[in-house]
Amino acid sequence: MADLRTDFIGIKSPNPFWLASAPPTDKKYNVERAFKAGWGGVVWKTLGEDPEIVNVNGPRYGAVHSNDRRLIALNNIELITDRPLEVNLREIAEVKKAFPDRAMVVSLMVPCEERNWTAIVKRVEETGCDGIELNFGCPHGMSERGMGSSVGQVPEYIEMVTRWCKAASRMPVIVKLTPNITDIRYPARAAKAGGADAVSLINTVSSIMSVDLDLFAPTPTIDGKGSHGGMCGPAVRPIALNMVAEIARDAATAGLPISGIGGVTTWKDAAEFIALGCGNVQVCTAAMTYGFKIVEEMIDGLSAYMDQKGFRSIEDFRGRAVPNVTDWQYLNLNYVTKARIDQDLCIKCGRCHIACEDTSHQAITHLVDGVRHFEVMDDECVGCNLCVNVCPVDNCITMVELTEGVDPRTGRPIHREYANWTTHPNNPAAANKVAAE
Amino acid sequence: MSSVLDALAAVPAGTDVAAGRLSPDQYAKNFADMHDPLSRHEAVVESDRCYFCYDPPCQKACPTSIDIPMFIRKIGTGNVDGAAETIFSANILGGMCARVCPTETLCEEACVRNTAEDQPVRIGLLQRYATDHYMESHDGYGARKAPTGKTVAVVGAGPAGLAAAHALAAEGHDVTVFEARPKAGGLNEHGIASYKTVNDFAQKEVDFVLSIGGVTLETGKALGRDIRLGDLRRSYDAVFLGLGLQAVNALGLEGEGMLGVEDAVSWIETLRQAPDKAMVPVGRRVVVIGGGMTAVDAAVQARKLGAEEVTMVYRRGQESMNASTYEQEVAQVNGVKLVTFAAPVALHGANGVVTGVEFERTRMGLSGKLEGTGERVLIPADQVMKAIGQVFVPGPVAGETAEAVALDKGRIVVDADGRTSLPKVWAGGDCVLGGEDLTVQAVEHGKIAARSIHAALMG
Numbered sequence: 001m002a003d004l005r006t007d008f009i010g011i012k013s014p015n016p017f018w019l020a021s022a023p024p025t026d027k028k029y030n031v032e033r034a035f036k037a038g039w040g041g042v043v044w045k046t047l048g049e050d051p052e053i054v055n056v057n058g059p060r061y062g063a064v065h066s067n068d069r070r071l072i073a074l075n076n077i078e079l080i081t082d083r084p085l086e087v088n089l090r091e092i093a094e095v096k097k098a099f100p101d102r103a104m105v106v107s108l109m110v111p112c113e114e115r116n117w118t119a120i121v122k123r124v125e126e127t128g129c130d131g132i133e134l135n136f137g138c139p140h141g142m143s144e145r146g147m148g149s150s151v152g153q154v155p156e157y158i159e160m161v162t163r164w165c166k167a168a169s170r171m172p173v174i175v176k177l178t179p180n181i182t183d184i185r186y187p188a189r190a191a192k193a194g195g196a197d198a199v200s201l202i203n204t205v206s207s208i209m210s211v212d213l214d215l216f217a218p219t220p221t222i223d224g225k226g227s228h229g230g231m232c233g234p235a236v237r238p239i240a241l242n243m244v245a246e247i248a249r250d251a252a253t254a255g256l257p258i259s260g261i262g263g264v265t266t267w268k269d270a271a272e273f274i275a276l277g278c279g280n281v282q283v284c285t286a287a288m289t290y291g292f293k294i295v296e297e298m299i300d301g302l303s304a305y306m307d308q309k310g311f312r313s314i315e316d317f318r319g320r321a322v323p324n325v326t327d328w329q330y331l332n333l334n335y336v337t338k339a340r341i342d343q344d345l346c347i348k349c350g351r352c353h354i355a356c357e358d359t360s361h362q363a364i365t366h367l368v369d370g371v372r373h374f375e376v377m378d379d380e381c382v383g384c385n386l387c388v389n390v391c392p393v394d395n396c397i398t399m400v401e402l403t404e405g406v407d408p409r410t411g412r413p414i415h416r417e418y419a420n421w422t423t424h425p426n427n428p429a430a431a432n433k434v435a436a437e
Numbered sequence: 438m439s440s441v442l443d444a445l446a447a448v449p450a451g452t453d454v455a456a457g458r459l460s461p462d463q464y465a466k467n468f469a470d471m472h473d474p475l476s477r478h479e480a481v482v483e484s485d486r487c488y489f490c491y492d493p494p495c496q497k498a499c500p501t502s503i504d505i506p507m508f509i510r511k512i513g514t515g516n517v518d519g520a521a522e523t524i525f526s527a528n529i530l531g532g533m534c535a536r537v538c539p540t541e542t543l544c545e546e547a548c549v550r551n552t553a554e555d556q557p558v559r560i561g562l563l564q565r566y567a568t569d570h571y572m573e574s575h576d577g578y579g580a581r582k583a584p585t586g587k588t589v590a591v592v593g594a595g596p597a598g599l600a601a602a603h604a605l606a607a608e609g610h611d612v613t614v615f616e617a618r619p620k621a622g623g624l625n626e627h628g629i630a631s632y633k634t635v636n637d638f639a640q641k642e643v644d645f646v647l648s649i650g651g652v653t654l655e656t657g658k659a660l661g662r663d664i665r666l667g668d669l670r671r672s673y674d675a676v677f678l679g680l681g682l683q684a685v686n687a688l689g690l691e692g693e694g695m696l697g698v699e700d701a702v703s704w705i706e707t708l709r710q711a712p713d714k715a716m717v718p719v720g721r722r723v724v725v726i727g728g729g730m731t732a733v734d735a736a737v738q739a740r741k742l743g744a745e746e747v748t749m750v751y752r753r754g755q756e757s758m759n760a761s762t763y764e765q766e767v768a769q770v771n772g773v774k775l776v777t778f779a780a781p782v783a784l785h786g787a788n789g790v791v792t793g794v795e796f797e798r799t800r801m802g803l804s805g806k807l808e809g810t811g812e813r814v815l816i817p818a819d820q821v822m823k824a825i826g827q828v829f830v831p832g833p834v835a836g837e838t839a840e841a842v843a844l845d846k847g848r849i850v851v852d853a854d855g856r857t858s859l860p861k862v863w864a865g866g867d868c869v870l871g872g873e874d875l876t877v878q879a880v881e882h883g884k885i886a887a888r889s890i891h892a893a894l895m896g
Contacts, residue, residue, distance in 0.1 A: 066485065067481050067482065067485035067513050068482045068485050069482075346552075347549040347550070347552035348490075348494070348549055348552065349488040349490040349491070349549045350490050350491030351488060351489070351491060353491050354491035366491060366492060372492070372494070392488050392553075393553055
């Protein structure tokens with residue numbers, strides 16, 4: 001049986017599944033329910049200074065749905081906690097005392113002055129919590145007041161505030177990053193330079209979820225107007241995975257602990273974040289969609305996967321995928337694949353054909369001897385994988401590597417030795433390069 | 438209507454054939470819609486199951502070639518009226534076809550979802566969702582082009598005639614539709630099981646089709662009785678014959694005239710036209726002879742009217758029945774007993790009233806021909822319904838005159854465009870050779886003939 005316990009920057013938890021700082025962690029009632037359901041830790045919803053902020057009294061959430069109303073993405077314009085600081089601090093202390101084996105991290109956001117940060121950090125430390133997370137990520141509302149992502153978009157501010165917090169407290173400090181930035185490595189480097197123990201990412205993506213075509217206003221709509229919100233959920237996961245990988249493989253931040261956030265919905269998603277170097281994951285949208293019980297599936301699924309692979313602990317596979325994330329220029333141009341359609345699984349919908357015919361390389365038949373039949377023509381197939389992606393049947397179309405003979409498309413013999421763009425004859429800059437990596 | 442009331446009143450004395458066997462609530466429940474229509478949510482979820490196939494097999498399987506993936510995609514995007522327009526542009530009777538088409542042997546059989554999961558997209562119900570939605574807020578479909586001054590006579594207001602009339606009127610021709618019965622609609626109005634088309638849908642659809650304008654409907658006008666083909670050819674620029682089938686096959690047994698022996702098609706027609714189902718007499722024990730859709734419709738409705746024992750008897754095996762597997766299931770679910778490999782050999786009766794049918798057991802012989810085994814079985818019955826196929830009565834269009842159209846195997850011969858052997862005369866639906874007794878195919882015949890007529894008139 002795999003051991004799911006984690007020690008993330010000195011913070012221990014029974015499993016790597018934490019609830020992210022968000023509505024599910026706003027108060028004692030919810031957090032106790034989460035811990036009873038089995039969550040390994042929480043990041044308490046962001047605290048600010050009194051007087052407590054106010055939220056809109058209209059809708060706070062917007063969504064992208066599939067036709068069967070599956071939630072593909074959620075966004076929100078809710079601000080940080082709208083309860084008095086004192087109430088939150090008291091409840092944090094009570095919950096931590098009642099659940100000492102769970103991770104209790106507290107998210108913070110105050111104006112960008114040293115005395116403000118020092119003051120709140122001191123008060124939070126008294127709760128007995130395990131660490132703090134600096135919210136430099138929220139892209140809506142608070143950013144207009146010089147907080148949240150407006151700090152996270154300026155690496156110098158990140159470094160400065162992180163340094164203040166480290167100086168003010170013995171507690172581990174996690175810096176939560178915004179994805180609303182061109183190159184995620186800069187804020188991560190700044191966090192490290194400021195002394196951060198870890199980074200967590202991603203916070204939400206600036207977004208308009210839809211436009212009401214009767215009101216001609218963005219949703220969610222407040223009295224005829226809308227404001228951009230922060231998007232989360234399954235749709236943002238690929239963005240998050242890439243940003244995590246960028247930090248994990250950046251020499252300047254290599255080894256910096258990462259808490260992975262962004263659309264984690266199942267154990268598989270969590271395993272992918274861990275494979276890219278994350279020490280744990282934080283979940284929000286999946287819980288907000290299905291309730292806290294989903295953690296049972298996550299724990300069981302991850303455990304079963306690890307047993308099957310022979311991984312005894314999270315550390316056994318953490319970061320295993322990082323060395324395989326590379327730049328395009330280092331990809332092997334001698335690796336030749338062709339699509340193969342399993343005729344026993346094919347349901348003859350023809351989507352592979354029309355996708356290839358209309359938008360790609362005209363490499364899939366639709367009639368053979370006058371009969372509806374979908375077959376890849378190797379002399380046209382560039383191995384692009386589009387047919388695999390549009391096929392509605394799992395595993396019906398697969399990519400198969402050609403290991404010998406001649407590529408019927410190019411007429412060139414198959415070479416199995418690695419060769420990339422840096423040495424390719426068509427690369428004007430190739431003369432001075434060597435095959436690297 | 439008076440003939441309907443006469444038929445309803447003709448309950449044979451001294452037999453166990455009676456009306457009003459059930460309570461009003463039971464009649465209402467038994468004759469309610471066979472399928473609940475999809476709700477908006479169900480339709481959107483179901484639409485998501487369509488893969489939007491290339492060169493869609495469902496569309497190829499549809500006799501009217503409705504662009505099924507396109508109308509389903511429109512439902513999914515909230516453009517439900519647009520979905521209905523896609524349907525009506527190919528099949529103006531798309532509303533009825535959504536109800537009565539044997540989709541399990543047409544579009545839904547071809548659905549690629551069957552291959553992976555044995556569960557096709559519910560195309561028929563989605564089509565009904567779109568067409569119902571459209572018909573709730575539109576009086577009709579299509580706009581009439583400027584009048585051409587050309588006139589066309591359409592004989593028969595069934596699916597073929599209605600489809601032809603709509604298409605011709607849309608092109609700007611003036612159309613007169615002659616219908617022998619008091620009401621238009623053909624088998625949709627008179628011959629299909631009541632629970633497939635509730636709330637007077639057939640008449641609503643007739644109104645929907647004819648609202649395009651330029652069509653005059655003349656009911657109570659039968660070819661050969663009130664109008665003559667020769668006169669129509671002289672008075673109109675073109676004639677379309679959508680005559681349907683006028684008679685049912687006889688058993689060829691003695692005693693077919695006994696009380697209680699009925700022709701299933703007329704019995705269903707009486708039931709369909711009855712102002713109240715409680716007025717329709719039905720036997721306590723009913724035997725239906727035949728294996729097609731009409732046999733199922735008669736047997737199931739007999740049960741729904743309160744018959745205690747309904748036995749459907751077919752001379753071959755179940756796999757040879759014209760009724761689809763789904764229809765057979767409908768019969769069985771409704772408590773109809775199915776007897777196969779039995780052919781009727783004698784009608785039993787007393788005092789001019791039928792009391793049972795004697796069958797001989799049959800089997801497939803070594804030569805592949807059906808043969809009797811000599812074993813006899815008597816099934817007692819108060820009412821016997823004949824449903825062994827309908828026939829075309831060619832009288833009004835046949836004969837040795839210059840006004841006769843060529844026939845083959847007792848049906849009108851037409852070319853691919855629906856032209857008969859007679860100049861200016863087209864035909865379609867069940868009355869032509871190759872007709873398959875399907876509403877949707879009759880619609881296609883009407884559509885094709887209309888296109889050909891239009892080309893000829895404007896040529």
